Amino acid sequence: MRNITFTQIIRETLEAEMRRDPTVFLMGEDIGIYGGAFGVTKGLIDIFGEERVRDTPITEQAITGVAIGAAVAGQRPIIEIMFMDFILLATDQLINMAAKLHPIYGQQCPLVLRTPPGAGRGYGATHSQSLERIFFGVPGIKIAAPSNAADASALLQAAIRDNNPVIFLEHKLLYPMRFEVDDDLPPPAPLGVAKVTRRGDDITIVAWSYMSVLALRAAAKLAEDDIEAEVVDMRSLAPLDLESVIESVKSTGRVLIVEEGPLTGGIAAEIAARINEAAFEYLDYPVKRLPGADLPVPYAKNLENLSIPTI
């Protein structure tokens, strides 16, 4: 076993995948010499050179569109969008091109888009959003949202080897967090499979990405009051592993869905509706949501803390 940060294991996974497959390459803003805004790709340019660790100008739509073209032509590009907020500049390419390539045109698009969502660092309204909801409702795009180092590596490997576009969420609060992991990288874990990260009989807490970390902390706190929460870490949002959620809800009868993004129009709403449709008779209480506020993410620390789920 060893102790490693979320950032380090992603870097190691990228390196291992690039060594394994020569068609895997990286592209993004300041990912080469600078090593990425969060330092994830630090040193990779020294190993693989400028051809495979491509610094780009500030040009999100072109980065994304170019990666999609290269993917269809046979490469396996991994692009970094520096903050998830900037993905909005690339949305046309993702939704109107990448998501249509297989179902409409019959072509493979093995693309990974890595990006950090989330608040908590005082970056303000345009560097703190959790925008996965935009792509959640777009058939044809996969979304991975790991909450720990081992899952990040296992899901990133799966995403890189997947023949479809995958948005890979790296919550910015996870980057410096340390985790105990095996000495070797884990094997790939299939996208679209949730994991019960804590067993309990009293309530199910559904979460993903950094909210899964908070869910485990909350569960530990509840245990002090003899309330045993079961935590279902979704790990992926698309495909959505509803079965794991339903299975847990059947045994607890209560469910809380935690989502960092705003209440209205969120992914939690969709999960809640599906639980109601599939397991209403097992519910002792209505499905509850703990979302962010219906407000832009504010700058001031006190406001920011009051606008997102915290513990």
Next chain:
Amino acid sequence: MLLPQAYQRMLLIRNFEETIEELFLEGRVMGTAHTCIGQEALSVGVAAALEPVDAMTTTHRGHGHFLARGADPARAMAELFGKSIGYSKGRGGSQMMMDPAIGFYGANGITGGSIPFATGIALDAVMRKSGRVTVCMFGDGASNQGVFHESLNLAALWKLPVLYVIENNGYAMSTSTARGLANPCTADRALALKVPGVSINGNDFEEVRNCIAHYATAARQGNGPAVIECVTYRLSGHSRGDPRVYRSREEEEQAWQNDPINLFEQKLISTQVLTVEQAEQIKKESAQQIKQAVQTCEKAPDASMTEFENSLFAQ
């Protein structure tokens, strides 16, 4: 591509497009389609300059490019009929067809959407040193999209083998170039990035073919992208049901005097490449080919929902 073959291709495109317009009027195909009547010479000119390994991307107005590159007219038409034998199995329609086997990387319903996509195909060519050139077709309207400038900058920085071929047909839907472009010469947009930018007569098959061949060779040698504006005229309306209130019938009549197929035919006859009889024969054959394509479509099985539902993701 020999000259009679080029003439045959142009006629095939014209017949295809005219047939599509008729089928719409008769209610036999649905949705929308954008025809390229009047722009056939440049489609075939570009295709004639390319090697089999090369790639081409197109726009919402892409039937001509696809057929010029060698698409099967029956399968292309079947896509408009929404039939299972269509290039996208009836799921895409007029604006969404692709066939990498013939170096055709498709149409895109978003104006300018295929510009970075084509640039990415060119990046792949550099990375695997395949010697492939990608030709990215789009219109004067798409040249106003920001992503054109983003892509051109990347292509110039990385010396990617991609040619941006702008079909300046005078109109972006209803908006004339005079009302949509501060400088009506779209080729000039290349100059700010120190990329070669030329404007040529898009209604002259040989001028287009020679110019594209020249820049394709340069791109293959590692000299990077070029922007080639082909000036033409969209004799058809923008799409089905366009009342063409934004231009006069006189203007259209004048444009028909410059119909590229007529001009090419006159040239082939006057230079004795073809006799009048041979030209008539090619016309007949091309009309017959499209007629057969329609019959094939009508007999073809419908698109399959089960198959579609199982195709959301690649394995």
